[in-house]
Amino acid sequence: MTIQWFPGHMHKAKLEIQSALPKIDVVIEVLDARIPYSSENPMLAELRGDKPCLKVLCKSDLADESMTQTWLNYFEETANVTARAVTTEDVPTIMRLKHVAAKMVPYREGRTAINTMIVGIPNVGKSTIINYLAGKKVAKTGNTPAVTKQQQRVNLGDGVTLLDTPGVMWPNVHNHKSGYRLALLGSIKETAMDYADVGFFAAKYLLSEYPDRLMQRYDLDELPTSELQTIEAIGRKRGCLGRNNTIDIDRASRILVTELRSGGLGKLTLETPKMMEFEKAQTAREVAEREELAKEKDAKRKKRFKDKQKRERKAREMGGS
Structure with missing residues (x-):
């Protein structure tokens, strides 16, 4: 995202x-x-x-x-x-x-x-x-x-x-994990986020770092093994059922996001200084790669344009001879 x-x-x-x-x-x-x-x-x-x-x-x-x-x-x-x-x-x-x-x-x-x-x-x-x-x-x-x-x-x-001063975001959140965390804690308007997407991110992190919170909050009999299983388990416990008893993923995700924001899953932190250093370096590499790719695309575009001009000029010269 x-x-x-x-x-x-x-x-x-x-x-x-x-x-x-x-x-x-x-x-x-x-x-x-x-x-x-x-x-x-x-x-x-x-x-x-x-x-x-x-x-x-x-x-x-x-x-x-x-x-x-x-x-x-x-x-x-x-x-x-x-x-x-x-x-x-x-x-x-x-x-x-x-x-x-x-x-x-x-x-x-x-x-x-x-x-x-x-x-x-x-x-x-x-x-x-x-x-x-x-x-x-x-x-x-x-x-x-x-x-x-x-x-x-x-x-x-x-x-x-x-x-x-007004709260100020920056034009692009290049670190996609930071983007998820910001959305998860409500710093980004709902119209700019997808609850199911953010819910899956939250579920993955909680499974890794705070599995006991998930088990306790949603009274789970066993720990899910994936984000999807986590969201589905929450959906079943909270009655998020649609047609044919299928789980309403969006509704279950909203419950997880809302309760995490309000402290319903207890005191938790979503990042550490060590994670920050790693993600900063990773993001810098990704941004540099995207910029290099953009330069290459721009160079190819300019070359195609110049080649087209040469062909058109050559065609005019041949037509005039």
């Missing part, structure tokens, strides 16, 4: 972020703790450059606790990066984020204000964090991606101002 979802307002948001960055002291990037790599926008990383960045792993109450700590350690090893995990159940930790950001700009000590910008892909919990930091509802929240449509500046107090 190749994800291509880059609405017009997101392109506009990218340009606005690019324009505002020179006046920003610290970038606060909100990630989904269950997919810290896939929810990290490479386009934002390119725009940010070496500017200090506070990475906030949101929804950590839904993620595997030990793996969240592994990710925090990983990010902390990166230059100019500080990382924190938060949950809406622990408001004091969220409130301390502005002080953490302020400490990342020591050369601003004594100045009247520190300018921060909060960024993140759709549906990672960015607006919820803003509302807690501001102490009031200043940003729209919702369970669907792309709720925030334009920038707004928020005074957080203690000399810290925050520039809120």
Whole structure:
């Protein structure tokens, strides 16, 4: 599944972020703790450059606790990066984020204000964090991606101002596994995904990494051996039956995706730093191969065009002689 979802307002948001960055002291990037790599926008990383960045792993109450700590350690090893995990159940930790950001700009000590910008892909919990930091509802929240449509500046107090930006995806998610994870956790609109496709991806991962969760959640007598068997087993347990008692694959897949998103299968993380390094290298090779193939096709197309021109020119010359 190749994800291509880059609405017009997101392109506009990218340009606005690019324009505002020179006046920003610290970038606060909100990630989904269950997919810290896939929810990290490479386009934002390119725009940010070496500017200090506070990475906030949101929804950590839904993620595997030990793996969240592994990710925090990983990010902390990166230059100019500080990382924190938060949950809406622990408001004091969220409130301390502005002080953490302020400490990342020591050369601003004594100045009247520190300018921060909060960024993140759709549906990672960015607006919820803003509302807690501001102490009031200043940003729209919702369970669907792309709720925030334009920038707004928020005074957080203690000399810290925050520039809120719309959730921004990037034009092409080249890593197809990241595309599945983003769709699985609701960062991509339903109209851009196939529930059965995403459900099969979820089933494969759960069979490999969290088989006990599947057995317990859906009261299975034995562990399925394939994605299809998993979806069918869920369908039978939840009454997703169509004509002639056939399993409604789409409906069963929706159940799995919905319950995984909400934490119904317990705390889980869908990727690790080791997986990230492997997939980054693999994706880079695949992109390079596609670009090389595109160049070859373009060269052949140009050659055919030139050969055609030569033939036509030769025919004109022969006709005129």
